[in-house]
Amino acid sequence: MKINPAGPRRTTLTALALASALALSACGSMTESTTGSGGGDAIDKLNIVVPADPGGGWDQTGRAMQKDLQDNDLVETASVVNVGGAGGTNGLAQLATETDPNTLMVMGYVMVGAVETNNAANRIEDTTPIARMTDEPLVVVVPADSPYQNMQDLLDDIEAKGQGVSITGGSAGGADHILAGMVLKEAGIAPDKLNYIPYSGGGESLAALLGNKVNAGISGVGEYAEQVEAGKLRALAVSGDEAAPQLPEVQTLTDQGIDVVLTNWRGVVAPGSIDEAQADKLTELVTDLHETESWKTTLKENNWSDAFLTGEEFDTFLTEDIATVKTTLTEIGLL
Numbered sequence: 153m154k155i156n157p158a159g160p161r162r163t164t165l166t167a168l169a170l171a172s173a174l175a176l177s178a179c180g181s182m183t184e185s186t187t188g189s190g191g192g193d194a195i196d197k198l199n200i201v202v203p204a205d206p207g208g209g210w211d212q213t214g215r216a217m218q219k220d221l222q223d224n225d226l227v228e229t230a231s232v233v234n235v236g237g238a239g240g241t242n243g244l245a246q247l248a249t250e251t252d253p254n255t256l257m258v259m260g261y262v263m264v265g266a267v268e269t270n271n272a273a274n275r276i277e278d279t280t281p282i283a284r285m286t287d288e289p290l291v292v293v294v295p296a297d298s299p300y301q302n303m304q305d306l307l308d309d310i311e312a313k314g315q316g317v318s319i320t321g322g323s324a325g326g327a328d329h330i331l332a333g334m335v336l337k338e339a340g341i342a343p344d345k346l347n348y349i350p351y352s353g354g355g356e357s358l359a360a361l362l363g364n365k366v367n368a369g370i371s372g373v374g375e376y377a378e379q380v381e382a383g384k385l386r387a388l389a390v391s392g393d394e395a396a397p398q399l400p401e402v403q404t405l406t407d408q409g410i411d412v413v414l415t416n417w418r419g420v421v422a423p424g425s426i427d428e429a430q431a432d433k434l435t436e437l438v439t440d441l442h443e444t445e446s447w448k449t450t451l452k453e454n455n456w457s458d459a460f461l462t463g464e465e466f467d468t469f470l471t472e473d474i475a476t477v478k479t480t481l482t483e484i485g486l487l
Contacts, residue, residue, distance in 0.1 A: 199255040201258070261416045262326035310345055330481065389405045
């Protein structure tokens with residue numbers, strides 16, 4: 153699916169840019185497109201902000217974009233800077249002061265929840281939405297020697313022992329935390345029985361699981377699939393509306409009678425200070441990236457679903473998702 157990011161406005165902008173270029177040529181100008189300006193047809197240098205430490209899903213997304221943009225000569229150079237902490241809201245704060253319009257920040261569902269639970273001063277609504285890129289279901293896992301064989305076993309134990317049962321995952325208020333709360337709510341279990349232990353990276357939560365320091369864990373399928381296949385973890389359920397390609401034998405939550413579907417989407421936004429022409433250039437850039445064969449290969453290799461949206465469609469999706477997450481966080485006792 154290819155979406156025209158700017159609709160009829162693109163023709164007008166292109167015509168204006170062409171007229172401007174001809175005028176400059178007539179004056180003998182040798183000026184080329186440069187970063188930091190709204191004009192020109194190309195972005196030479198792109199900054200990619202990853203609001204997390206290296207190694208996680210946002211970092212993987214940012215570096216995959218960097219590689220494919222450069223390999224396809226869509227930009228001359230793309231740099232990645234990591235700004236970790238606070239569920240991405242530290243990176244969001246940095247984006248708010250960014251003066252280079254040729255900047256993209258990787259973000260997604262986790263940040264939507266983190267903004268609310270951290271009561272962040274800088275909000276996603278203050279950025280310029282560019283594109284939703286991917287999504288991925290979550291998976292609920294337990295150590296291989298756990299007595300839990302399915303979701304009902306886990307829920308029964310939480311009902312009986314309350315906070316005596318621990319569940320680990322990513323940042324507080326993120327997708328993993330929200331899924332845990334939604335599952336308990338759907339099962340009729342009081343929210344104060346949830347003992348959720350957040351970690352900033354998938355490696356830490358994995359170590360806690362393998363060390364039997366927690367009873368269960370939730371993360372993106374890609375984070376735990378290898379350990380499940382190796383027999384070190386047991387997957388109880390995935391959170392999509394169908395089985396995950398990496399774990400085709402694992403039932404969904406809905407297969408097990410739990411009416412919850414949640415996928416962890418990822419996308420990119422730009423500084424809120426950029427103008428319409430600059431936003432159009434960035435949107436066109438990621439649209440061109442989306443159409444390359446190498447990006448299609450990247451999606452397949454990482455088992456990411458193509459969830460591409462731009463323009464008004466992404467803006468509307470983001471507005472609705474923020475409202476839904478705020479409601480969900482309140483209902484499950486996190487706000």
